[in-house]
Amino acid sequence: MSSATAKTNTALRRSQAVPFLETHDLHKRYGGVHALKGVNLKIERGRSYHLLGENGCGKSTLIKIISGAQRQSSGQVLIDGHERSDLDPIGALEAGIETVYQDLSLLPNLTVAENIGLTEQLVEGHGRLVRPLKVGRVRETARRALEVVGLPDDRAFMSTPVELLPIATRQLIAIARGVAGRAGLVIMDEPTTALTRREVSHLISVIRRLQDEGTALLFVTHKLDEAREIGGRGIVMRDGEFIEEIDVTETDNAEISYLMTGRRLELGRYRAARSNVDAAPLLEVERLTRGKGFEDVSLTVARGEVLGITGLLDSGRRELALALAGIAATDRGTIKLGGERIDVSSPAAAIDAGIAYVPEDRLTEGLFLEKPIRDNIIMSVIDRLRGRFGLVDRRQANELTERTVEDLKIVAPDISASVSSLSGGNQQRVLIGRWLATDPKLLILNGPTVGVDVGSKDAIFRIIQDQAEQGMGVIIFSDDLPELLQNCDRIIVMRDRRIAETFPADKVDEKALYAAMGATARIAGAA
Amino acid sequence: MHHRSLDPQLLFLLFVNAAVVVAAMVLTGPEFTSAYNFQSMASQVPELGLLALGVMLAMISGNGGIDLSGIALANLAGIVGYQIAVATVDPSVAPLSYILVFSCGALLIGVIGGAINGALIGYAGVTSIIATLGTQLFFTGVAVGLTGGSAQMLGYIPMFDSFGNVPVMGIPLTFALFIIIALAVAAMLKFTKFGTHLFLMGSNAKAAYFAGIPVRSVLFRTFFLSGILASVAGIVIAARTSSVKWDYGTSYVLAAILIAVMAGVRPQGGYGRVVCVVLSASALQLLSSLFNFMALSNFFRDFAWGVLLLMFLAFSRFDYRTWLPMRRPS
Amino acid sequence: MLRRSTILAGAAAVFAAGIASPALAQDEQEIVTVVKVAGESWFIRMEEGVQQFGEDHEGVTARQVGPGRADAAQQTAMIQDLVAQNVDAIAIVPMDPSALEGVLRRAQQRGITVVTHEADNLQNTQVDMEAFDNKEFGAHFAEQIAECMGGEGKFTSFVGSLGSLTHVQWADGGAEYMEANHPDIELVSPKNESFNDANNAYEAAREILRAHPDIKGFQGGSAIDVIGIGRAVEEAGLEDETCVYGLGLPQDSGQYLESGAVDGIAFWDPKDAGYVMNILAKMLLDGEEITDGMDLGVPGYENVAVSQGPGEGIIVRGQAWVDVDASNWKDYPF
Structure with missing residues (x-):
């Protein structure tokens, strides 16, 4: 079928006015929390929608109900006009609703083909797999899906266990699984976190194709610019309520943020870029090398300067961050802080030297989720909180925690509450708070606003700027280019394990950065 | 703060303790609640309770931490303590010195054994279940080698026997010792840097390392302490029974783990409360005595311990709140 | 997944099913025999003797208990609980005699009669019975x-x-x-x-x-x-x-x-040994004297030798070995 015919068919179907999915007055309550307050939704075939809202606004709950993972407390769900208020996951799949989860939900020990083709088998068996698996069908389905997302579809690749593949490939496989069947609606939750610019552009073309074939798409994402590239309708939620449906291509980020948070936020540069002429640099890295990680890296950071470092996933930036933090060993090169050579052979040594590293993945590398906020904040500075008999003084610990909570504007019921009860943005602030409490000379942040809502992003940027004003050196490793452009004085781009170029942050744009990274940047919308 | 002190697990354990006593009164008659029986039961708790504290520390350290070598080390500590004491002091002439030499010898073995475990697990990176399985066999082997497999009789030393068995002001001295040690462990966990580091490490070892916690040193100290607790258990055993043997208390390995799990200590690490371990140990003792009073076959007891362990592992932490009706949203 | 309530209720039912609650007349003499390991064929045979004794004697409750596995600590705990229960007499086959000295001393202090078997080096017993020299x-x-x-x-x-x-x-x-x-x-x-x-x-x-x-x-x-x-x-x-x-x-x-x-x-037939232990215990409870050369009414124990034990108790020896060869081994079920 040519794309023109497809488009006409879709338009026809749409004009027949039965939306693929509708919700009426959907409510969900967990214990004492009213997560969804009467949400009405209409999703039409062949269109893209973006669920926009801060963490805790109810987006995930809504998705879980639509995909059958949870039941609503009251309200109706209609699919193709039929009432389906008792959906379970298999029921949702049968009805043509596929979900690509944020954590991918792949089965690591199964092969690529099995992961992609399993859903179809499950649906046919109504949730049961107790019968001979149609291996041929599984492979055929997988092959088609892999072709759609642009992954290799040869036998060898399809037989690879998924756990051996890099994260970017896994994300594409998860997407492939979602588009493998003839879905009416594909829900994608943060589908591009691990993808390069090139892969994102390809994904957007896949999305267009799906739309042409009549599939509806529902995205959950924090990347407003990406949403704009994809186009379609934006569904803004706040506090469990539906606020407004907008056209994402015609609403600017400021307006969207305002709708999401109810507040006006700063979206320009947070500071004027400083020129890097400080007499004595704070951090001096010379010819740092680590085996297969990175080679010959030399850079400096001045007091009060904010340096950004970016690059593709394989550019070596990740390894460089770990090396500076003392987590990964280096083979050659020196690191000097304040003019003196320092030892960063372990995280403890790095901390002692005055380096603080806020890790990439706050959930697995940073926070102690079931422990109280207080313990998470004070843990690196316990030595300073001793009272009588050298025992930890509770009062001092509480004071330090309260101060940190206040300074960083952390929203928390009580400092004894466990960190897992906080939203992503607040969790990140707790983590940063812990590191700031160590009074570091150099603050390194790796992906500081991943999975953080707009409101918290703003708060975190202000915190970073504050510290820089007070003389702290800051390095931000990130692949969120707007973030770097807003906050840094200089941006270093790494490519193929070396430093490729350095730019002053106020005189460069995303296009130039992408070029330096080695990614072919196509600006969507021109296609 | 308030709600944490009265957490559901603690209430549950208090309830179990009370329920068993009530059941005993109903099912077996007045002897169970006599002062003699309570003292008798209280004097049986410490040796197992001390081992359970050691297991608790190992579990808190995370990564499937456990200490299987407790009772073997306790027995070895008693044996070596005995051999040193009997070679140097005559108990009929200087009983106090004899006891002190015995105790010091036992504690020394606890230090050495604990250090061996700590080094294997903390610095050599051996998984604790394998390491302590190995050291359990090693300690047992040494104990058999030293004694040829037979029991070493300390003989009747009135001072020691009284310490082990005769209550003072109604409380058995070994039980008082156990409570004091439990308090010390609780204080250490709550108020020292080591305690905080231990909990965090058990909660998320990777984040702990990234945050500068000396993971290997904390692991070493954890198992080192467990070894010392085991040697105190060995001293208590000797006081109670006036003899030391390499195979005493083989059922204690499982029982100590059961006590820890029943106390809500998470086998994955990062959480455990001393007060719950104490109550759990007393609950198990009450149950055990109740079964004996009711003349239940000992196989039933083993079966019951097995069922309890599985139940508590399955539930991980009992939360009565899930049983109460949902509160209305405000 | 099973609901928690179902599992707990099930477990409670299982517990309840295992429970038998013996009612005891207060004026009966209660003699409890404690063996090394319950479930070993040797001691299953011994229990036959204990049961037999209870049947043969009115006014006496005779029962046998033992740990599930060969662990001196468990046996000690059982005895300690029996002492707390204040039974009239305890007959023991000790796993590790030296571990019991303390608890048996306390038992006797409480007025409980103590009889043992296979423990001729035990001090705190009133009678240790040996099947033979x-x-x-x-x-x-x-x-x-x-x-x-x-x-x-x-x-x-x-x-x-x-x-x-x-x-x-x-x-x-x-x-x-x-x-x-x-x-x-x-x-x-x-x-x-x-x-x-x-x-x-x-x-x-x-x-x-x-x-x-x-x-x-x-x-x-x-x-x-x-x-x-x-x-x-x-x-x-x-x-x-x-x-x-x-x-x-x-x-x-x-x-x-x-x-x-x-x-x-x-x-030596453990059934007879169990029976004889209980005989001796009852004799002590009734205040009867055990003398050298006595006939206890059980084959092999018709002319017992009584000697002083290591403590204050006595050792009672029989000549109760049983010879078995190809001709008669089938007569014995254990």
Whole structure:
């Protein structure tokens, strides 16, 4: 079928006015929390929608109900006009609703083909797999899906266990699984976190194709610019309520943020870029090398300067961050802080030297989720909180925690509450708070606003700027280019394990950065 | 703060303790609640309770931490303590010195054994279940080698026997010792840097390392302490029974783990409360005595311990709140 | 996944099902027999004797308890709880006599009668009952071996371990008998340790047959020794040329008795031992005296020898060994 015919068919179907999915007055309550307050939704075939809202606004709950993972407390769900208020996951799949989860939900020990083709088998068996698996069908389905997302579809690749593949490939496989069947609606939750610019552009073309074939798409994402590239309708939620449906291509980020948070936020540069002429640099890295990680890296950071470092996933930036933090060993090169050579052979040594590293993945590398906020904040500075008999003084610990909570504007019921009860943005602030409490000379942040809502992003940027004003050196490793452009004085781009170029942050744009990274940047919308 | 002190697990354990006593009164008659029986039961708790504290520390350290070598080390500590004491002091002439030499010898073995475990697990990176399985066999082997497999009789030393068995002001001295040690462990966990580091490490070892916690040193100290607790258990055993043997208390390995799990200590690490371990140990003792009073076959007891362990592992932490009706949203 | 309530209710029901609540008349005498391990065939047989005693005597409740596995700590705990329950008498086969001194002292302080078996070095007991004199038992084997050997040749002995007191006493008793009565019989490789493992006994026996091809006599110590020795003898085809006697249980040793690899075994019937312990306990409760030469009414205990024990109690010995060979082993169900 040519794309023109497809488009006409879709338009026809749409004009027949039965939306693929509708919700009426959907409510969900967990214990004492009213997560969804009467949400009405209409999703039409062949269109893209973006669920926009801060963490805790109810987006995930809504998705879980639509995909059958949870039941609503009251309200109706209609699919193709039929009432389906008792959906379970298999029921949702049968009805043509596929979900690509944020954590991918792949089965690591199964092969690529099995992961992609399993859903179809499950649906046919109504949730049961107790019968001979149609291996041929599984492979055929997988092959088609892999072709759609642009992954290799040869036998060898399809037989690879998924756990051996890099994260970017896994994300594409998860997407492939979602588009493998003839879905009416594909829900994608943060589908591009691990993808390069090139892969994102390809994904957007896949999305267009799906739309042409009549599939509806529902995205959950924090990347407003990406949403704009994809186009379609934006569904803004706040506090469990539906606020407004907008056209994402015609609403600017400021307006969207305002709708999401109810507040006006700063979206320009947070500071004027400083020129890097400080007499004595704070951090001096010379010819740092680590085996297969990175080679010959030399850079400096001045007091009060904010340096950004970016690059593709394989550019070596990740390894460089770990090396500076003392987590990964280096083979050659020196690191000097304040003019003196320092030892960063372990995280403890790095901390002692005055380096603080806020890790990439706050959930697995940073926070102690079931422990109280207080313990998470004070843990690196316990030595300073001793009272009588050298025992930890509770009062001092509480004071330090309260101060940190206040300074960083952390929203928390009580400092004894466990960190897992906080939203992503607040969790990140707790983590940063812990590191700031160590009074570091150099603050390194790796992906500081991943999975953080707009409101918290703003708060975190202000915190970073504050510290820089007070003389702290800051390095931000990130692949969120707007973030770097807003906050840094200089941006270093790494490519193929070396430093490729350095730019002053106020005189460069995303296009130039992408070029330096080695990614072919196509600006969507021109296609 | 308030709600944490009265957490559901603690209430549950208090309830179990009370329920068993009530059941005993109903099912077996007045002897169970006599002062003699309570003292008798209280004097049986410490040796197992001390081992359970050691297991608790190992579990808190995370990564499937456990200490299987407790009772073997306790027995070895008693044996070596005995051999040193009997070679140097005559108990009929200087009983106090004899006891002190015995105790010091036992504690020394606890230090050495604990250090061996700590080094294997903390610095050599051996998984604790394998390491302590190995050291359990090693300690047992040494104990058999030293004694040829037979029991070493300390003989009747009135001072020691009284310490082990005769209550003072109604409380058995070994039980008082156990409570004091439990308090010390609780204080250490709550108020020292080591305690905080231990909990965090058990909660998320990777984040702990990234945050500068000396993971290997904390692991070493954890198992080192467990070894010392085991040697105190060995001293208590000797006081109670006036003899030391390499195979005493083989059922204690499982029982100590059961006590820890029943106390809500998470086998994955990062959480455990001393007060719950104490109550759990007393609950198990009450149950055990109740079964004996009711003349239940000992196989039933083993079966019951097995069922309890599985139940508590399955539930991980009992939360009565899930049983109460949902509160209305405000 | 099962709901928590279902699982808990199920567990409670299981517990309840296992519960039997014996009601006890207050004026009955309660004698509790505590064995080393419940469930071992030896002690299952002993329980028959205990039950029999209870049936034969009105006004007495006799029951048997024992730990699920061979653990001195568990046995001590059971006894401690019995003391707390204030039963009238406790009859014990101790796992580790020295571990019980303290709790038995306390039992007696509480006025509870204490009787033991297989614990002639225990101080805190009123009566320790032994089925026979260990030296005589060893001599009894040696006597049979010597007769079978025709009064001359080589012989050897086995023990469970050098730490097993009774086994060592049997081996020494046998050796003394031989020395005193049969100067032409030579003892080689005395007291080989099997560690209660039939395989070890087998290996040791093979070694001895290799080292002394003309050896004729074997005296076993632990009950599995004759099994290991018998296997080695069968393998070497020396059933008719050897004389193998030792402690054994009929059913276990049966096949070797049939083949002639083992010529005879002896044991003492735990049923009788249990019965006699209870007799002694009741006598103490009734204030009766136990005198030398008394007839306790059970075969093998018709002329008991009473001697002073290591503490304040006495040792009562019978002559209650039972000889079993190919002709009558089937008569015994254990």
